[in-house]
Amino acid sequence: MEPLLCPSCKTNRTRFNLIAQQVKQVKLNPQSGSVEQEFAEDAGPFHMSYQGPDYRVQCAVCGLNENMDMFVKMAQFHKQ
Structure with missing residues (x-):
């Protein structure tokens, strides 16, 4: 995992929710x-x-x- 920085509030580097996307392929009526x-x-x-x-x-x-790329790129751009 790489360092993250929120591109919106630009202050958060530590508190995040990681959301796993689980795919279910379906056919709907x-x-x-x-x-x-x-x-x-x-x-x-x-x-x-x-x-x-x-x-x-x-x-x-x-x-x-x-x-996740958005948060990683923001952290890379604004290294401390």
Whole structure:
């Protein structure tokens, strides 16, 4: 883990919430929104697999919720 700095409040370097993103591939009913099918791995050619980050970070001071890269880059730019 690298040092983090909140890009919004620009003061928090220590208190963060790490949010693990767990992907569940599903097919929904278009009328009701209920889950019709869950896919274990390959959901087929018309279902793109998740490409996003494994974690997001939330600043525990101001509440900003962003990709971890934003917090890491801010810390690198404003090294103490």
